[in-house]
Amino acid sequence: MIRVRFAPSPTGNLHIGGARTALFNWIYAKAKGGEFILRIEDTDAARSQKEYLDEILFSLKWLGFEWDELYYQSQRFDIYRKYAEQLLKEGKAYLEKTEGRGEAVIFKVTPRKIKVNDLIRGEIEFDAEAIKDQVLIKSDGTPTYNFACVVDDAQTQITHVIRGDDHISNTPKQIMLYEALGFNLPCFAHLPLILSKEGGRLSKRKGATAISDYHTMGYLPQALVNYLLLLGWSPGGNREVIEINEATKIFDIKNINKTAAVLDLDKLDWMNNQYLKKEDPEKLADELIPALVEKGYIEKDKLDRGYLVSLIKIFQGRLTVLNDFIDWADFFFLKEIKIDPAAEEKFLKRDFSREFRMFINRMEALDKFDVATIETAFREMVKELGIEAKVLIHPIRVVLTGKTIGPGLFELIYYLGRQRTKERLEKWIK
RNA sequence: GUCCCCAUCGUCUAGCCUGGUCUAGGACAAGAGCUUUUCAAGCUCUCGACACCGGUUCAAAUCCGGUUGGGGACACCA
Numbered sequence A: 001m002i003r004v005r006f007a008p009s010p011t012g013n014l015h016i017g018g019a020r021t022a023l024f025n026w027i028y029a030k031a032k033g034g035e036f037i038l039r040i041e042d043t044d045a046a047r048s049q050k051e052y053l054d055e056i057l058f059s060l061k062w063l064g065f066e067w068d069e070l071y072y073q074s075q076r077f078d079i080y081r082k083y084a085e086q087l088l089k090e091g092k093a094y095l096e097k098t099e100g101r102g103e104a105v106i107f108k109v110t111p112r113k114i115k116v117n118d119l120i121r122g123e124i125e126f127d128a129e130a131i132k133d134q135v136l137i138k139s140d141g142t143p144t145y146n147f148a149c150v151v152d153d154a155q156t157q158i159t160h161v162i163r164g165d166d167h168i169s170n171t172p173k174q175i176m177l178y179e180a181l182g183f184n185l186p187c188f189a190h191l192p193l194i195l196s197k198e199g200g201r202l203s204k205r206k207g208a209t210a211i212s213d214y215h216t217m218g219y220l221p222q223a224l225v226n227y228l229l230l231l232g233w234s235p236g237g238n239r240e241v242i243e244i245n246e247a248t249k250i251f252d253i254k255n256i257n258k259t260a261a262v263l264d265l266d267k268l269d270w271m272n273n274q275y276l277k278k279e280d281p282e283k284l285a286d287e288l289i290p291a292l293v294e295k296g297y298i299e300k301d302k303l304d305r306g307y308l309v310s311l312i313k314i315f316q317g318r319l320t321v322l323n324d325f326i327d328w329a330d331f332f333f334l335k336e337i338k339i340d341p342a343a344e345e346k347f348l349k350r351d352f353s354r355e356f357r358m359f360i361n362r363m364e365a366l367d368k369f370d371v372a373t374i375e376t377a378f379r380e381m382v383k384e385l386g387i388e389a390k391v392l393i394h395p396i397r398v399v400l401t402g403k404t405i406g407p408g409l410f411e412l413i414y415y416l417g418r419q420r421t422k423e424r425l426e427k428w429i430k
Numbered sequence B: 001g002u003c004c005c006c007a008u009c010g011u012c013u014a015g016c017c018u019g020g021u022c023u024a025g026g027a028c029a030a031g032a033g034c035u036u037u038u039c040a041a042g043c044u045c046u047c048g049a050c051a052c053c054g055g056u057u058c059a060a061a062u063c064c065g066g067u068u069g070g071g072g073a074c075a076c077c078a
Helices: A016-032 A050-063 A077-089 A145-155 A165-181 A211-217 A221-229 A244-250 A265-278 A281-295 A305-318 A324-328 A341-347 A353-364 A371-385 A389-401 A409-416 A418-426
Strands: A003-006 A035-040 A069-072 A093-097 A103-107 A113-118 A122-127 A134-137 A160-164 A187-191
Touching (some): A003 A016, A016 A035, A016 A221, A016 A244, A077 A093, A077 A134, A134 A145, A145 A165, A160 A165, A211 A221, A265 A305, A341 A389, A353 A371, A409 A418
Parallel strands (some): A003 A035
Antiparallel strands (some): A103 A134
Protein backbone atom coordinates (compact mmCIF):
# COMPACT_ATOMS: atom_id res chain seq x y z
CA MET A 1 0.00 0.00 0.00
CA ILE A 2 1.37 3.35 -1.08
CA ARG A 3 1.28 5.95 1.67
CA VAL A 4 2.23 9.55 1.07
CA ARG A 5 2.01 12.62 3.23
CA PHE A 6 1.86 16.36 3.08
CA ALA A 7 3.46 18.02 6.07
CA PRO A 8 2.82 21.75 6.28
CA SER A 9 3.93 23.93 9.13
CA PRO A 10 1.24 26.27 10.49
CA THR A 11 3.65 29.18 10.56
CA GLY A 12 2.15 30.66 7.42
CA ASN A 13 -0.69 30.22 4.98
CA LEU A 14 -0.85 27.50 2.39
CA HIS A 15 0.44 29.02 -0.83
CA ILE A 16 0.95 27.90 -4.42
CA GLY A 17 4.13 25.97 -3.66
CA GLY A 18 2.65 24.02 -0.78
CA ALA A 19 -0.58 23.42 -2.65
CA ARG A 20 1.32 21.93 -5.56
CA THR A 21 3.28 19.63 -3.24
CA ALA A 22 0.00 18.57 -1.63
CA LEU A 23 -1.50 18.01 -5.08
CA PHE A 24 1.28 15.74 -6.28
CA ASN A 25 1.14 13.71 -3.09
CA TRP A 26 -2.61 13.45 -3.18
CA ILE A 27 -2.81 12.59 -6.87
CA TYR A 28 -0.11 9.97 -6.54
CA ALA A 29 -2.08 8.32 -3.74
CA LYS A 30 -5.23 8.46 -5.88
CA ALA A 31 -3.43 7.13 -8.94
CA LYS A 32 -2.05 4.17 -7.03
CA GLY A 33 -4.97 3.50 -4.72
CA GLY A 34 -2.87 4.58 -1.77
CA GLU A 35 -3.41 6.77 1.25
CA PHE A 36 -2.81 10.46 1.75
CA ILE A 37 -1.73 11.50 5.21
CA LEU A 38 -1.72 15.02 6.55
CA ARG A 39 0.81 15.92 9.21
CA ILE A 40 0.93 19.27 10.91
CA GLU A 41 4.48 20.24 11.78
CA ASP A 42 3.75 22.43 14.75
CA THR A 43 6.80 21.80 16.88
CA ASP A 44 7.62 25.47 17.03
CA ALA A 45 4.99 26.66 19.47
CA ALA A 46 6.05 30.27 19.23
CA ARG A 47 5.61 30.49 15.47
CA SER A 48 2.69 28.13 14.96
CA GLN A 49 -0.68 29.82 14.86
CA LYS A 50 -4.23 28.58 14.93
CA GLU A 51 -5.31 30.92 12.15
CA TYR A 52 -2.69 29.47 9.82
CA LEU A 53 -3.73 25.95 10.72
CA ASP A 54 -7.35 26.79 9.95
CA GLU A 55 -6.37 28.39 6.67
CA ILE A 56 -4.32 25.36 5.64
CA LEU A 57 -7.07 22.89 6.49
CA PHE A 58 -9.69 25.00 4.76
CA SER A 59 -7.58 25.38 1.62
CA LEU A 60 -6.76 21.70 1.34
CA LYS A 61 -10.43 20.80 1.61
CA TRP A 62 -11.37 23.51 -0.85
CA LEU A 63 -8.91 22.11 -3.36
CA GLY A 64 -10.41 18.69 -2.80
CA PHE A 65 -7.42 17.01 -1.13
CA GLU A 66 -9.17 15.07 1.59
CA TRP A 67 -6.78 13.23 3.89
CA ASP A 68 -7.07 9.72 5.29
CA GLU A 69 -5.21 10.40 8.53
CA LEU A 70 -4.16 13.50 10.42
CA TYR A 71 -1.29 13.90 12.86
CA TYR A 72 0.01 16.78 14.91
CA GLN A 73 3.69 16.71 15.81
CA SER A 74 3.02 18.71 18.94
CA GLN A 75 1.13 15.69 20.29
CA ARG A 76 3.97 13.27 19.62
CA PHE A 77 6.85 14.67 21.64
CA ASP A 78 7.11 11.55 23.80
CA ILE A 79 7.65 9.43 20.70
CA TYR A 80 10.56 11.57 19.52
CA ARG A 81 11.99 11.52 23.04
CA LYS A 82 11.85 7.73 23.06
CA TYR A 83 13.81 7.39 19.84
CA ALA A 84 16.31 10.01 20.92
CA GLU A 85 16.97 7.98 24.04
CA GLN A 86 17.45 4.89 21.94
CA LEU A 87 20.16 6.63 19.94
CA LEU A 88 21.73 7.92 23.10
CA LYS A 89 21.81 4.43 24.56
CA GLU A 90 23.37 3.03 21.43
CA GLY A 91 26.03 5.70 21.48
CA LYS A 92 24.86 7.18 18.18
CA ALA A 93 23.98 10.46 19.83
CA TYR A 94 25.31 12.49 22.70
CA LEU A 95 24.15 15.15 25.11
CA GLU A 96 25.32 18.70 25.02
CA LYS A 97 24.80 21.23 27.76
CA THR A 98 24.35 24.86 26.99
CA GLU A 99 24.55 27.59 29.57
CA GLY A 100 21.20 28.87 30.68
CA ARG A 101 19.42 26.17 28.75
CA GLY A 102 18.85 22.48 29.21
CA GLU A 103 20.49 19.60 27.45
CA ALA A 104 20.25 18.99 23.75
CA VAL A 105 20.53 15.59 22.08
CA ILE A 106 22.98 15.66 19.19
CA PHE A 107 23.39 13.05 16.49
CA LYS A 108 26.91 11.97 15.69
CA VAL A 109 27.55 12.16 11.96
CA THR A 110 29.99 9.60 10.58
CA PRO A 111 31.90 10.72 7.49
CA ARG A 112 30.79 8.61 4.53
CA LYS A 113 29.15 8.83 1.14
CA ILE A 114 25.35 8.83 0.99
CA LYS A 115 23.47 7.97 -2.13
CA VAL A 116 19.91 9.06 -2.70
CA ASN A 117 17.95 7.42 -5.45
CA ASP A 118 15.46 10.09 -6.31
CA LEU A 119 12.42 9.09 -8.35
CA ILE A 120 12.55 12.31 -10.31
CA ARG A 121 16.24 13.14 -10.41
CA GLY A 122 17.93 9.78 -10.34
CA GLU A 123 20.97 9.11 -8.21
CA ILE A 124 22.43 11.95 -6.16
CA GLU A 125 25.54 11.50 -4.07
CA PHE A 126 26.43 13.46 -0.95
CA ASP A 127 29.47 13.48 1.24
CA ALA A 128 28.63 13.42 4.95
CA GLU A 129 32.03 14.97 5.53
CA ALA A 130 30.36 18.29 4.84
CA ILE A 131 27.54 17.65 7.29
CA LYS A 132 27.86 18.71 10.88
CA ASP A 133 26.52 16.74 13.82
CA GLN A 134 22.77 17.25 13.91
CA VAL A 135 20.62 18.41 16.77
CA LEU A 136 17.79 15.91 17.38
CA ILE A 137 16.16 17.31 20.50
CA LYS A 138 16.62 20.96 21.25
CA SER A 139 17.48 22.10 24.75
CA ASP A 140 13.87 23.10 25.29
CA GLY A 141 12.87 19.49 24.76
CA THR A 142 11.29 19.89 21.33
CA PRO A 143 12.48 17.85 18.35
CA THR A 144 14.16 19.36 15.32
CA TYR A 145 12.56 19.17 11.90
CA ASN A 146 14.73 16.44 10.41
CA PHE A 147 14.39 14.19 13.42
CA ALA A 148 10.64 14.51 13.88
CA CYS A 149 10.17 14.13 10.15
CA VAL A 150 12.09 10.86 9.98
CA VAL A 151 10.44 9.39 13.07
CA ASP A 152 6.97 10.29 11.83
CA ASP A 153 7.50 9.16 8.27
CA ALA A 154 8.78 5.81 9.51
CA GLN A 155 6.19 5.44 12.24
CA THR A 156 3.27 6.24 9.98
CA GLN A 157 4.68 3.96 7.31
CA ILE A 158 5.12 6.53 4.62
CA THR A 159 6.33 4.77 1.49
CA HIS A 160 6.97 7.81 -0.72
CA VAL A 161 8.29 11.13 0.44
CA ILE A 162 7.26 13.64 -2.22
CA ARG A 163 8.35 17.16 -1.39
CA GLY A 164 9.94 20.29 -2.78
CA ASP A 165 13.41 20.45 -4.18
CA ASP A 166 14.46 22.66 -1.30
CA HIS A 167 14.50 19.54 0.86
CA ILE A 168 17.01 17.72 -1.26
CA SER A 169 19.89 18.62 1.03
CA ASN A 170 17.93 17.41 4.04
CA THR A 171 17.69 14.00 2.49
CA PRO A 172 21.20 12.71 3.31
CA LYS A 173 20.76 13.89 6.90
CA GLN A 174 17.49 12.05 7.12
CA ILE A 175 18.88 8.90 5.53
CA MET A 176 21.54 8.76 8.24
CA LEU A 177 18.79 8.94 10.83
CA TYR A 178 16.72 6.23 9.17
CA GLU A 179 19.72 3.95 9.22
CA ALA A 180 20.74 4.79 12.77
CA LEU A 181 17.22 4.10 13.98
CA GLY A 182 16.96 0.89 11.99
CA PHE A 183 14.05 2.09 9.88
CA ASN A 184 13.36 1.15 6.30
CA LEU A 185 14.00 3.88 3.79
CA PRO A 186 11.04 5.33 1.89
CA CYS A 187 11.30 6.34 -1.76
CA PHE A 188 12.14 9.98 -2.30
CA ALA A 189 10.85 12.26 -5.04
CA HIS A 190 11.90 15.89 -5.13
CA LEU A 191 9.61 18.19 -7.01
CA PRO A 192 11.01 21.11 -9.00
CA LEU A 193 10.43 24.40 -7.27
CA ILE A 194 8.00 27.07 -8.32
CA LEU A 195 9.79 30.36 -8.76
CA SER A 196 8.38 33.84 -8.65
CA LYS A 197 8.19 35.93 -11.78
CA GLU A 198 11.09 38.02 -10.52
CA GLY A 199 13.13 34.86 -10.04
CA GLY A 200 13.89 33.21 -6.75
CA ARG A 201 11.65 31.65 -4.19
CA LEU A 202 8.05 32.47 -3.67
CA SER A 203 7.71 34.85 -0.77
CA LYS A 204 5.04 37.10 0.63
CA ARG A 205 6.29 39.86 -1.59
CA LYS A 206 6.64 37.61 -4.59
CA GLY A 207 3.60 35.59 -5.44
CA ALA A 208 3.06 33.56 -2.27
CA THR A 209 -0.62 34.42 -2.14
CA ALA A 210 -2.61 32.32 0.30
CA ILE A 211 -4.73 29.67 -1.38
CA SER A 212 -7.74 30.91 0.58
CA ASP A 213 -7.24 34.27 -1.15
CA TYR A 214 -7.65 32.62 -4.53
CA HIS A 215 -10.97 31.40 -3.22
CA THR A 216 -11.88 34.89 -2.07
CA MET A 217 -10.87 36.37 -5.42
CA GLY A 218 -13.23 34.06 -7.23
CA TYR A 219 -11.03 31.35 -8.66
CA LEU A 220 -12.49 27.89 -9.01
CA PRO A 221 -10.63 25.11 -7.22
CA GLN A 222 -10.75 22.90 -10.32
CA ALA A 223 -9.04 25.64 -12.33
CA LEU A 224 -6.35 26.20 -9.73
CA VAL A 225 -5.67 22.48 -9.42
CA ASN A 226 -5.51 22.07 -13.19
CA TYR A 227 -3.11 25.00 -13.45
CA LEU A 228 -0.93 23.62 -10.65
CA LEU A 229 -0.91 20.21 -12.25
CA LEU A 230 0.57 21.68 -15.42
CA LEU A 231 3.44 23.18 -13.46
CA GLY A 232 5.90 20.33 -13.71
CA TRP A 233 3.71 17.71 -15.26
CA SER A 234 1.99 17.29 -18.59
CA PRO A 235 -0.79 14.91 -19.59
CA GLY A 236 0.74 14.74 -23.08
CA GLY A 237 -1.18 14.90 -26.30
CA ASN A 238 -1.24 18.68 -26.26
CA ARG A 239 -3.83 18.65 -23.52
CA GLU A 240 -4.17 21.65 -21.26
CA VAL A 241 -7.58 21.39 -19.67
CA ILE A 242 -7.79 18.11 -17.84
CA GLU A 243 -10.24 17.23 -15.11
CA ILE A 244 -8.64 15.91 -11.96
CA ASN A 245 -10.52 12.61 -12.17
CA GLU A 246 -9.02 11.95 -15.53
CA ALA A 247 -5.59 13.12 -14.48
CA THR A 248 -5.50 10.63 -11.61
CA LYS A 249 -5.86 7.85 -14.15
CA ILE A 250 -2.77 8.78 -16.10
CA PHE A 251 -0.59 10.45 -13.49
CA ASP A 252 2.83 9.03 -12.78
CA ILE A 253 5.80 10.41 -10.92
CA LYS A 254 8.02 9.39 -13.82
CA ASN A 255 6.49 12.12 -15.94
CA ILE A 256 7.26 14.94 -13.57
CA ASN A 257 9.94 17.15 -15.04
CA LYS A 258 13.07 18.41 -13.35
CA THR A 259 12.93 22.04 -14.26
CA ALA A 260 11.78 24.74 -11.89
CA ALA A 261 8.68 26.56 -13.12
CA VAL A 262 7.94 30.26 -13.03
CA LEU A 263 4.53 31.20 -11.73
CA ASP A 264 2.59 33.02 -14.42
CA LEU A 265 -0.93 33.86 -13.37
CA ASP A 266 -2.10 34.81 -16.87
CA LYS A 267 -2.56 31.17 -17.66
CA LEU A 268 -4.46 30.65 -14.42
CA ASP A 269 -6.87 33.38 -15.49
CA TRP A 270 -7.41 31.69 -18.80
CA MET A 271 -7.87 28.35 -17.09
CA ASN A 272 -10.38 29.82 -14.67
CA ASN A 273 -12.46 31.19 -17.54
CA GLN A 274 -12.42 27.74 -19.14
CA TYR A 275 -13.86 26.18 -16.00
CA LEU A 276 -16.22 29.05 -15.26
CA LYS A 277 -17.80 28.63 -18.68
CA LYS A 278 -18.76 25.05 -18.10
CA GLU A 279 -19.53 25.19 -14.39
CA ASP A 280 -23.09 24.63 -13.22
CA PRO A 281 -24.59 28.11 -12.69
CA GLU A 282 -26.44 26.84 -9.63
CA LYS A 283 -23.08 26.16 -7.99
CA LEU A 284 -21.80 29.55 -8.99
CA ALA A 285 -24.89 31.05 -7.39
CA ASP A 286 -24.08 29.29 -4.13
CA GLU A 287 -20.61 30.77 -4.22
CA LEU A 288 -21.83 34.23 -5.09
CA ILE A 289 -24.75 34.63 -2.71
CA PRO A 290 -22.74 35.44 0.44
CA ALA A 291 -20.76 38.14 -1.36
CA LEU A 292 -23.90 39.61 -2.93
CA VAL A 293 -25.64 39.68 0.44
CA GLU A 294 -22.64 41.36 1.99
CA LYS A 295 -22.66 43.96 -0.77
CA GLY A 296 -26.31 44.61 -0.05
CA TYR A 297 -27.26 43.57 -3.58
CA ILE A 298 -29.62 40.85 -2.46
CA GLU A 299 -31.36 39.85 0.74
CA LYS A 300 -30.97 36.36 2.03
CA ASP A 301 -34.62 35.73 2.88
CA LYS A 302 -36.04 37.56 -0.14
CA LEU A 303 -33.94 35.86 -2.74
CA ASP A 304 -35.17 35.04 -6.22
CA ARG A 305 -32.74 32.28 -6.90
CA GLY A 306 -33.99 31.47 -10.37
CA TYR A 307 -33.49 35.07 -11.41
CA LEU A 308 -29.96 35.14 -10.01
CA VAL A 309 -29.09 31.96 -11.86
CA SER A 310 -30.39 33.49 -15.10
CA LEU A 311 -28.17 36.49 -14.59
CA ILE A 312 -25.17 34.29 -13.89
CA LYS A 313 -25.82 32.44 -17.12
CA ILE A 314 -25.56 35.56 -19.24
CA PHE A 315 -22.27 36.58 -17.61
CA GLN A 316 -20.67 33.19 -17.07
CA GLY A 317 -18.74 32.97 -20.32
CA ARG A 318 -17.08 36.34 -19.97
CA LEU A 319 -15.84 36.16 -16.40
CA THR A 320 -12.17 35.79 -15.54
CA VAL A 321 -12.86 35.34 -11.85
CA LEU A 322 -16.26 34.72 -10.37
CA ASN A 323 -16.14 38.00 -8.49
CA ASP A 324 -16.15 39.91 -11.76
CA PHE A 325 -19.87 39.22 -11.70
CA ILE A 326 -20.31 41.40 -8.63
CA ASP A 327 -18.88 44.42 -10.43
CA TRP A 328 -20.15 43.76 -13.91
CA ALA A 329 -23.70 42.89 -12.96
CA ASP A 330 -24.16 45.54 -10.27
CA PHE A 331 -26.75 47.41 -12.35
CA PHE A 332 -29.16 44.53 -11.91
CA PHE A 333 -29.12 45.06 -8.15
CA LEU A 334 -28.60 48.76 -7.64
CA LYS A 335 -31.52 51.20 -7.54
CA GLU A 336 -29.28 54.07 -8.54
CA ILE A 337 -26.61 53.06 -11.00
CA LYS A 338 -23.39 54.94 -11.47
CA ILE A 339 -22.64 56.01 -15.01
CA ASP A 340 -19.03 55.70 -16.02
CA PRO A 341 -18.00 59.29 -16.90
CA ALA A 342 -15.95 58.22 -19.89
CA ALA A 343 -18.90 56.23 -21.22
CA GLU A 344 -21.20 59.19 -20.78
CA GLU A 345 -18.77 61.43 -22.56
CA LYS A 346 -18.49 59.03 -25.45
CA PHE A 347 -22.11 57.99 -25.97
CA LEU A 348 -24.46 60.40 -24.25
CA LYS A 349 -23.30 63.82 -25.37
CA ARG A 350 -26.00 63.83 -27.99
CA ASP A 351 -29.64 64.20 -27.00
CA PHE A 352 -31.44 60.91 -27.52
CA SER A 353 -34.77 62.01 -26.00
CA ARG A 354 -36.76 61.24 -29.11
CA GLU A 355 -35.20 57.82 -29.68
CA PHE A 356 -35.44 56.77 -26.04
CA ARG A 357 -39.09 57.86 -25.85
CA MET A 358 -39.84 55.96 -28.99
CA PHE A 359 -38.14 52.83 -27.71
CA ILE A 360 -40.07 52.98 -24.43
CA ASN A 361 -43.31 53.21 -26.36
CA ARG A 362 -42.38 50.27 -28.57
CA MET A 363 -41.56 48.13 -25.56
CA GLU A 364 -44.76 49.01 -23.79
CA ALA A 365 -46.71 48.05 -26.87
CA LEU A 366 -45.26 44.54 -26.88
CA ASP A 367 -47.70 41.76 -26.05
CA LYS A 368 -44.91 39.36 -25.39
CA PHE A 369 -41.77 40.66 -23.68
CA ASP A 370 -38.83 38.40 -24.38
CA VAL A 371 -35.36 38.67 -25.87
CA ALA A 372 -36.55 37.96 -29.42
CA THR A 373 -39.51 40.36 -29.42
CA ILE A 374 -37.44 43.14 -27.86
CA GLU A 375 -34.80 42.75 -30.51
CA THR A 376 -37.33 42.67 -33.34
CA ALA A 377 -39.03 45.79 -32.05
CA PHE A 378 -35.72 47.55 -31.72
CA ARG A 379 -34.50 46.60 -35.16
CA GLU A 380 -37.70 47.69 -36.78
CA MET A 381 -37.44 50.99 -35.02
CA VAL A 382 -33.89 51.80 -36.09
CA LYS A 383 -34.82 50.82 -39.61
CA GLU A 384 -37.63 53.34 -39.58
CA LEU A 385 -35.32 55.95 -38.14
CA GLY A 386 -32.83 55.16 -40.84
CA ILE A 387 -29.92 54.72 -38.44
CA GLU A 388 -27.50 51.93 -37.72
CA ALA A 389 -28.40 49.74 -34.74
CA LYS A 390 -25.17 50.44 -32.93
CA VAL A 391 -25.79 54.18 -32.97
CA LEU A 392 -28.54 53.54 -30.45
CA ILE A 393 -27.38 50.31 -28.82
CA HIS A 394 -24.37 51.87 -27.15
CA PRO A 395 -26.16 54.86 -25.61
CA ILE A 396 -28.95 52.62 -24.32
CA ARG A 397 -26.45 50.22 -22.80
CA VAL A 398 -24.71 53.05 -20.99
CA VAL A 399 -27.99 54.42 -19.66
CA LEU A 400 -29.14 51.01 -18.47
CA THR A 401 -25.89 49.64 -17.09
CA GLY A 402 -23.58 52.60 -16.64
CA LYS A 403 -20.96 50.70 -18.62
CA THR A 404 -19.75 50.26 -22.16
CA ILE A 405 -19.18 46.56 -21.69
CA GLY A 406 -21.54 43.78 -20.77
CA PRO A 407 -23.87 41.13 -22.14
CA GLY A 408 -25.99 41.52 -25.27
CA LEU A 409 -28.35 44.46 -25.01
CA PHE A 410 -31.58 42.59 -25.60
CA GLU A 411 -31.11 39.88 -23.03
CA LEU A 412 -29.97 42.54 -20.64
CA ILE A 413 -33.21 44.50 -21.20
CA TYR A 414 -35.21 41.32 -20.81
CA TYR A 415 -33.72 40.57 -17.39
CA LEU A 416 -33.82 44.19 -16.30
CA GLY A 417 -37.52 44.21 -17.06
CA ARG A 418 -39.80 46.70 -18.73
CA GLN A 419 -40.23 48.91 -15.71
CA ARG A 420 -36.61 49.47 -14.80
CA THR A 421 -35.62 49.88 -18.43
CA LYS A 422 -38.24 52.58 -18.78
CA GLU A 423 -37.21 54.39 -15.61
CA ARG A 424 -33.55 54.47 -16.54
CA LEU A 425 -34.22 55.68 -20.04
CA GLU A 426 -36.65 58.39 -18.86
CA LYS A 427 -33.94 59.97 -16.77
CA TRP A 428 -32.20 60.95 -19.98
CA ILE A 429 -35.26 62.34 -21.69
CA LYS A 430 -35.33 66.10 -21.60
C1' G B 1 32.63 30.15 0.69
C1' U B 2 31.12 24.69 0.56
C1' C B 3 27.63 21.16 -1.26
C1' C B 4 23.53 19.97 -4.45
C1' C B 5 20.03 20.60 -8.50
C1' C B 6 18.53 22.50 -13.24
C1' A B 7 18.94 24.39 -18.57
C1' U B 8 13.56 23.83 -25.49
C1' C B 9 9.63 30.20 -27.65
C1' G B 10 8.57 36.09 -22.73
C1' U B 11 5.80 32.02 -19.57
C1' C B 12 3.93 26.65 -18.92
C1' U B 13 5.39 22.58 -21.71
C1' A B 14 5.76 18.08 -25.85
C1' G B 15 10.02 15.76 -27.83
C1' C B 16 15.28 13.61 -24.65
C1' C B 17 15.40 7.58 -21.47
C1' U B 18 15.11 3.91 -26.64
C1' G B 19 19.94 9.57 -31.55
C1' G B 20 17.42 10.03 -37.91
C1' U B 21 10.02 10.62 -38.48
C1' C B 22 12.07 18.00 -35.47
C1' U B 23 13.38 23.37 -41.45
C1' A B 24 11.23 21.41 -33.00
C1' G B 25 4.57 20.49 -31.74
C1' G B 26 0.75 22.59 -28.32
C1' A B 27 -1.07 26.22 -24.61
C1' C B 28 -0.87 31.21 -22.14
C1' A B 29 0.60 36.11 -23.26
C1' A B 30 1.45 39.64 -27.39
C1' G B 31 0.13 41.42 -32.47
C1' A B 32 -3.33 41.14 -36.89
C1' G B 33 -7.94 39.68 -38.87
C1' C B 34 -12.96 37.41 -39.01
C1' U B 35 -17.70 37.58 -36.39
C1' U B 36 -20.48 41.40 -34.10
C1' U B 37 -24.19 45.18 -30.40
C1' U B 38 -19.69 46.68 -26.54
C1' C B 39 -16.65 43.45 -23.70
C1' A B 40 -15.60 38.45 -23.19
C1' A B 41 -15.75 34.00 -25.80
C1' G B 42 -14.96 31.55 -30.53
C1' C B 43 -12.34 30.96 -35.22
C1' U B 44 -7.98 32.13 -38.60
C1' C B 45 -3.15 33.93 -39.02
C1' U B 46 1.63 36.19 -37.24
C1' C B 47 5.69 36.73 -33.85
C1' G B 48 8.72 33.48 -31.04
C1' A B 49 13.12 28.52 -28.40
C1' C B 50 16.84 23.55 -28.49
C1' A B 51 22.24 28.75 -23.41
C1' C B 52 27.45 28.26 -25.23
C1' C B 53 31.87 25.38 -26.59
C1' G B 54 33.91 20.80 -27.58
C1' G B 55 33.46 15.37 -28.15
C1' U B 56 31.05 10.62 -29.83
C1' U B 57 28.39 9.39 -34.49
C1' C B 58 27.08 8.71 -41.32
C1' A B 59 23.50 11.57 -38.19
C1' A B 60 22.53 15.14 -31.71
C1' A B 61 17.35 19.18 -28.97
C1' U B 62 18.21 13.98 -27.83
C1' C B 63 24.45 10.62 -25.56
C1' C B 64 29.33 12.47 -22.96
C1' G B 65 32.56 16.49 -21.00
C1' G B 66 33.35 21.50 -19.91
C1' U B 67 31.81 26.71 -19.63
C1' U B 68 28.18 30.11 -18.56
C1' G B 69 23.64 31.19 -16.45
C1' G B 70 19.65 30.28 -12.99
C1' G B 71 17.95 28.03 -8.49
C1' G B 72 18.30 25.56 -3.80
C1' A B 73 20.64 24.05 0.86
C1' C B 74 24.27 24.77 4.54
C1' A B 75 19.93 27.01 12.21
C1' C B 76 18.74 24.22 19.15
C1' C B 77 13.11 27.39 11.66
C1' A B 78 10.29 23.98 9.24
